[in-house]
Amino acid sequence: MDEFQEILQDFLVESFELIEQLDQDLVELETRPDDLELLNRIFRVAHTVKGASSFLNFDVLTHLTHHMEDVLNRARHGELVISPDIMDVILESIDLMKSLLHIIRDTSEDGGVDVSACVARLDKCVGGSGVVETPIAQAAPKVEVKEVVEKAPDVDALDYENMDADELEAEIERLLKQRQAEDKAKRESRKGEGENDTSSDSDNYFEEEDEFEPVIKVPMTVTPASKPAPTGSNSDDSEDARAAAPAKKAQTVEQTIRVDVKRLDHLMNLIGELVLAKNRLIKINVDVEERYEGEGFLEELNQVVSIVSLVTTDLQIAVMKTRMLPIGKVFNKFPRMIRDLSRELNKKIELEIYGEDTELDKSIVEEIGDPLVHIIRNSCDHGIEIPKIRAEQGKNETGTIKLKAYNEGNQIVIQIDDDGKGLDVEMLKRKSLEKGLITQKESENMSDKEAFTLIFKPGFSTAATVTNVSGRGVGMDVVKTNIEKVNGIIDIDSEIGVGTSMKLKIPLTLAIIQALLVGVQEEHYAIPLASVLETVRISKDEVYTVEGRSVMRLREDVLPLVHIGDIFEVERILDSSEYAYVVVLGLGTSKLGLIVDTLVGQEEIVIKSLGEFLKGIEGIAGATIRGDGGVTLIVDVIAIMDMSKRVKASALKDTTSDAAMLTREKTKPSDYAVMIVDDSKTDRTIMRKALEPLGVTLVEAGDGQEALSILKQGDYNFDAMLVDIEMPRMDGYSLAIEIKKYNRYKNLPLIAVTSRTGKSDRMRGVESGMVEYITKPYSADYLSSVVQRNINFRSEFLR
Amino acid sequence: MSDKLKQVINKQRKHEEDSSKHSEDIVQLVGFVIGDEEYAVPILAIQEIIKPFPWTRVPQVPKYVVGVFNMRGAVIPLIDLRLKFGLSPKKHNEETRFIVMRHGDDIAGFVIDRLTMAIRINKSKIGPAPETANGDDTAIDGVGKQEDRIITILNF
Numbered sequence: 017m018d019e020f021q022e023i024l025q026d027f028l029v030e031s032f033e034l035i036e037q038l039d040q041d042l043v044e045l046e047t048r049p050d051d052l053e054l055l056n057r058i059f060r061v062a063h064t065v066k067g068a069s070s071f072l073n074f075d076v077l078t079h080l081t082h083h084m085e086d087v088l089n090r091a092r093h094g095e096l097v098i099s100p101d102i103m104d105v106i107l108e109s110i111d112l113m114k115s116l117l118h119i120i121r122d123t124s125e126d127g128g129v130d131v132s133a134c135v136a137r138l139d140k141c142v143g144g145s146g147v148v149e150t151p152i153a154q155a156a157p158k159v160e161v162k163e164v165v166e167k168a169p170d171v172d173a174l175d176y177e178n179m180d181a182d183e184l185e186a187e188i189e190r191l192l193k194q195r196q197a198e199d200k201a202k203r204e205s206r207k208g209e210g211e212n213d214t215s216s217d218s219d220n221y222f223e224e225e226d227e228f229e230p231v232i233k234v235p236m237t238v239t240p241a242s243k244p245a246p247t248g249s250n251s252d253d254s255e256d257a258r259a260a261a262p263a264k265k266a267q268t269v270e271q272t273i274r275v276d277v278k279r280l281d282h283l284m285n286l287i288g289e290l291v292l293a294k295n296r297l298i299k300i301n302v303d304v305e306e307r308y309e310g311e312g313f314l315e316e317l318n319q320v321v322s323i324v325s326l327v328t329t330d331l332q333i334a335v336m337k338t339r340m341l342p343i344g345k346v347f348n349k350f351p352r353m354i355r356d357l358s359r360e361l362n363k364k365i366e367l368e369i370y371g372e373d374t375e376l377d378k379s380i381v382e383e384i385g386d387p388l389v390h391i392i393r394n395s396c397d398h399g400i401e402i403p404k405i406r407a408e409q410g411k412n413e414t415g416t417i418k419l420k421a422y423n424e425g426n427q428i429v430i431q432i433d434d435d436g437k438g439l440d441v442e443m444l445k446r447k448s449l450e451k452g453l454i455t456q457k458e459s460e461n462m463s464d465k466e467a468f469t470l471i472f473k474p475g476f477s478t479a480a481t482v483t484n485v486s487g488r489g490v491g492m493d494v495v496k497t498n499i500e501k502v503n504g505i506i507d508i509d510s511e512i513g514v515g516t517s518m519k520l521k522i523p524l525t526l527a528i529i530q531a532l533l534v535g536v537q538e539e540h541y542a543i544p545l546a547s548v549l550e551t552v553r554i555s556k557d558e559v560y561t562v563e564g565r566s567v568m569r570l571r572e573d574v575l576p577l578v579h580i581g582d583i584f585e586v587e588r589i590l591d592s593s594e595y596a597y598v599v600v601l602g603l604g605t606s607k608l609g610l611i612v613d614t615l616v617g618q619e620e621i622v623i624k625s626l627g628e629f630l631k632g633i634e635g636i637a638g639a640t641i642r643g644d645g646g647v648t649l650i651v652d653v654i655a656i657m658d659m660s661k662r663v664k665a666s667a668l669k670d671t672t673s674d675a676a677m678l679t680r681e682k683t684k685p686s687d688y689a690v691m692i693v694d695d696s697k698t699d700r701t702i703m704r705k706a707l708e709p710l711g712v713t714l715v716e717a718g719d720g721q722e723a724l725s726i727l728k729q730g731d732y733n734f735d736a737m738l739v740d741i742e743m744p745r746m747d748g749y750s751l752a753i754e755i756k757k758y759n760r761y762k763n764l765p766l767i768a769v770t771s772r773t774g775k776s777d778r779m780r781g782v783e784s785g786m787v788e789y790i791t792k793p794y795s796a797d798y799l800s801s802v803v804q805r806n807i808n809f810r811s812e813f814l815r
Numbered sequence: 816m817s818d819k820l821k822q823v824i825n826k827q828r829k830h831e832e833d834s835s836k837h838s839e840d841i842v843q844l845v846g847f848v849i850g851d852e853e854y855a856v857p858i859l860a861i862q863e864i865i866k867p868f869p870w871t872r873v874p875q876v877p878k879y880v881v882g883v884f885n886m887r888g889a890v891i892p893l894i895d896l897r898l899k900f901g902l903s904p905k906k907h908n909e910e911t912r913f914i915v916m917r918h919g920d921d922i923a924g925f926v927i928d929r930l931t932m933a934i935r936i937n938k939s940k941i942g943p944a945p946e947t948a949n950g951d952d953t954a955i956d957g958v959g960k961q962e963d964r965i966i967t968i969l970n971f
Contacts, residue, residue: 289888292888539871539872583874584874584875585874585875586874624889624890625890626873626883626890626892627890627891627892627921627922627923628920628921629892629921629923630873630876630880630883630892633873633874633875633876634875635874635875636873636874636875639871639883639890641885641888641890645885646869646871646885647870647871647882647883647884647885647890648871649871649873649883729906731906
């Protein structure tokens with residue numbers, strides 16, 4: 017049984033791969049029905065599936081594929097011309113085959129799908145005339161079908177049954193020769209026709225689209241009416257393609273190995289960890305460099321760090337590449353879709369595909385399939401006009417949809433252009449107003465670009481009549497959601513009567529992104545660099561308020577502003593400086609200025625989810641682990657844009673209420689608190705002894721870091737600090753500078769107690785905000801009096 | 816002296832018998848204190864217990880979610896049980912610990928005031944949670960009675 021399962025798995029994988037190719041081949045076949053290479057390929061698919069399914073005892077599937085094979089066999093022997101109607105039947109049978117395969121995948125059994133009607137129609141094709149009548153409503157019962165099967169003249173097969181080996185050999189040889197002769201004759205006749213044919217569409221395209229390398233071209237003309245045997249108008253092209261195709265095939269046969277996606281995902285996760293470790297290593301290297309400046313081993317460490325970071329980056333790219341799939345995987349299903357749609361809508365539509373070799377991360381390829389289907393359907397349904405109208409407007413009756421994919425920096429761009437009627441801005445606005453999606457005021461202030469994005473509003477549908485192709489008002493908003501899910505953006509451009517162009521810009525990979533790290537107060541946030549247009553430094557008076565919202569002028573535009581602290585409810589402890597930085601975020605057409613306190617830098621970050629428990633926090637897309645081991649949250653730019661409309665503007669307002677806390681009334685000596693910061697225990701004890709008689713509360717800290725964390729904890733309201741200058745980890749000057757950043761401690765008297773007596777030392781002390789400078793050694797009384805003076809010690813407490 | 820020794824040996828033996836007799840009925844718990852009350856969680860639900868650690872605040876979450884922290888590459892939410900149980904926040908001190916617990920794929924860290932001890936308790940001594948606490952979102956799994964103490968057993 018296990019063995020069977022294994023074979024079954026292989027069978028399914030193979031079949032689905034074959035079918036994917038099949039769809040495209042079949043549509044191509046319709047334009048060049050006499051392409052033997054193509055026919056053979058299609059025939060082989062049907063044949064392979066039939067063979068395998070009969071071996072695995074899937075009777076229904078075998079039954080179906082057997083009849084497909086029959087039709088195709090005849091076609092490739094030139095006994096049958098593939099007309100659009102026959103093609104419909106074949107395509108239908110392929111659809112059935114697909115659903116059967118899906119059933120087999122899910123249940124390991126075939127059945128549940130009625131193939132008899134389709135088989136009967138397939139059979140009629142083989143029956144000769146090539147014209148299929150609409151089948152009778154009720155499906156032909158199975159018995160009847162069988163009868164038809166038997167009646168169907170499968171002449172070759174019957175004959176062979178009775179032949180002996182020699183005869184068979186001879187027969188095969190005869191058939192081969194016959195076919196070669198037929199091929200030759202056909203080819204020559206086609207060549208003749210091709211020379212007569214002067215208006216070859218495809219040549220024009222080559223000239224027009226020079227900037228895009230047309231990797232594959234699928235030009236096809238689909239006419240709604242059943243057309244007789246195709247004319248030679250396409251033969252030039254098919255000749256070319258046929259000559260090129262086999263050669264290309266031979267080159268691109270590469271050795272491949274099938275790998276479970278889970279393993280690749282695991283590998284990607286490991287690489288992610290490695291990137292984080294690399295970031296940490298780089299940070300440590302910087303720290304070490306600062307501390308041990310000029311030491312010999314530094315250079316060696318530097319080398320190792322750069323090698324590790326280089327290799328990690330390469331490794332990351334290499335693994336990313338293994339996850340890359342050509343976007344052709346998605347594009348392949350569109351020729352078939354366009355064909356079906358154009359027949360259904362009675363329009364003439366031509367699809368051109370460029371750059372289908374462009375590669376994308378597997379997870380993204382899976383995500384963009386549906387949005388693209390929606391967009392293309394929309395283009396067919398609402399974009400391209402019916403042939404009559406097109407002719408009246410002097411356009412080519414056949415509408416063209418161009419599907420292009422190309423790389424642009426760290427992004428991939430998928431562009432869908434149609435030459436249809438374009439988007440009517442006024443109509444879009446009117447519709448949105450009618451449906452209450454926008455207000456009158458909004459509609460008046462709207463630029464054309466913004467109006468185009470109205471089609472992505474939920475509940476919007478521009479089709480006057482609802483067809484089953486599109487226009488149910490779902491769809492385009494789903495497109496937007498799906499594209500945004502992979503951090504992509506959509507850009508629309510349109511001109512009435514000329515066409516519409518949509519650009520989907522999607523990052524190459526999901527897991528690792530470039531981010532801009534910004535600081536607000538003591539917190540850091542990461543903003544995906546793809547959404548950052550620019551950063552500017554502004555002074556506070558450049559911020560204006562309009563209708564309660566902060567805005568600023570950025571060159572010609574007015575940019576709405578929002579403080580990141582307002583969005584993320586950050587407590588304002590630190591004093592905001594004279595200047596602020598504005599990160600200009602761009603998403604499609606909308607822009608927003610995000611005010612931050614500091615710009616930290618650009619870093620490669622690995623996106624990690626916040627887990628089940630914390631998912632769905634508005635404005636947070638995830639988290640990443642930084643070089644120092646801390647967690648930094650990643651900003652969800654799309655959500656921020658929404659949130660910015662709601663948060664109150666308190667941008668750049670000063671908060672001075674904290675200072676009030678310092679001036680609380682003192683009723684007893686121990687209400688005064690003084691911190692002693694010195695790395696030497698002895699020195700601390702000396703100071704303690706000098707101050708203890710006052711009865712004030714004394715807190716000791718061993719270095720700057722410790723002092724700072726005691727301050728941050730806020731257990732005491734300090735009235736003064738005695739600070740040593742020479743200390744490990746953080747010296748007195750840096751400590752003073754750090755402390756002065758806090759609103760609360762801006763006016764806290766800092767008293768330097770040091771053995772450094774140089775003038776420059778004193779100057780540095782003043783610069784960093786020290787109010788007094790006591791040099792060691794000092795007398796206990798002197799220290800006590802300096803402290804008393806600075807904390808405004810009330811004399812009545814003196815005993 | 817020998818009497819004492821015997822006593823000790825007897826006691827030990829008795830203890831062993833006890834535990835072997837009821838080994839399947841014994842639940843092992845880790846006890847800790849939040850505010851004035853003692854709580855316990857099944858030892859098997861605990862991934863590790865660590866000393867306080869820098870964490871990152873997360874906006875727009877309930878107050879008791881203090882943030883997220885990095886534990887060997889995983890981003891883990893941190894929940895303050897004092898706040899969760901409606902007590903006032905308290906500064907972390909020497910005794911404060913994070914208990915990291917796993918339930919299926921969900922991992923979370925919980926801030927507790929102080930650890931007490933590992934507890935072995937007979938299943939029969941665990942009663943249901945009091946009626947008043949039988950809400951939908953109660954974390955109380957049961958109440959263990961041990962000598963003179965009552966321990967609330969939590970289930971995350």
